[in-house]
Amino acid sequence: MIKAIIFDFGDVFINLDKPATLREMRKHRIEDLTEDILELNREYEKGLISSEKFIRTYQEEFKQLEQEIFVNSWNAILIDFPQYRYQFLKKLSEEKDYKLILLSNTNEIHIDWVKENVPFYEDFKACFDAFYLSHEINFRKPDVEIYEFVLNKHELQPEECLFIDDTAENTKAAAALGIHTWNIEPTREDVIDLFTAKKELF
Template sequence: MIKNIIFDFGDVFINLDKEATYKELAKLGVTEISEEMMHQYFQYEMGLISTNEFIEFFFNKFKIPKEDLVFAWNAILLDFPKHRFDFLKELAKSNQYRLFLLSNTNDLHISWIQNDWGMELYSEFKNCFEQFYLSHEINFRKPNTDIFEFVLSENNLQASETYFIDDTRENTNAAQQLGIQVWNNCPQTEDIVDLLKRKEFAK
């Protein structure tokens, strides 16, 4: 029986354009993503380097001005459809499940979201969850299994009673290895508002 639901953020609640940052970087002359760049990205996403250090890396390597990099970096972030927020609020109000957010999110992205939404809406969204885990705040990232072990342990959750939704197959595979039930949602054809219609939630 499912008692706990862990949600990803991007392409579950907020829409993303995952190619947008690459396209914007290409306009700035960065046409290939190197291993060194990915390492910096992973370090930043886990909060192991600061926003200034992250920006400095790109400036020193490619001479990209701060404003241009921040714009390119945040280009991935799109809208937050109201019907998804309405669904989440109803789910939270029902008290049927313990709700958690678990997102690979860096400081620049969350700052953009707070500014775009406004802090009132952001706080209302955040308060729908018992815990709101952002990778750069907890120093873990998906798909590493230690991030799921952390959430289970911190909240005394049984993996078999826990359900995880994420649009990235790598992430749901990692959770599944620990015995967590998963939904690898397809953002183009599926919507989080249909969660409770899934067979796993049939009473």
């Protein structure tokens, strides 16, 4: 029996344009990101370095990047948050049938943008029993430690949980622990159809 539903944030609730950051950077003669920069991104997502150091390192690597241009490029991935998805979650929260947990690889610059641009963000956050952003808990998906952290923190068995994420690598890691998963395809599936898409679990 499902006791907890664990949701990703990007492309589950908020719409993303994942190629947008690199597309914007290419306008400033940045074609590819080195493995060192990709590792920097992962460290930043885990909250292991500050936003200031993160921005400064990019500027040291790419001399032509002004801070405002970089931040705007970094945030270009974020599109919009359809309010109907928030309404779906709000109803789910009010029914209190399941423990609701958000588990997202989200960094500080991105969440600052969300706070400024999504007027119902605080109400959305309040719908969850727990709200975990990777940069605040120092874990990121698909590392096994992040799933074990949630299971242990809430005294949940894997088979009692459904995890919804748009990235196959993340759902595979969760499924390996015995967690039920829905690898949502955002171009043709929507989280509001949860109880139809995964009706066998409910």
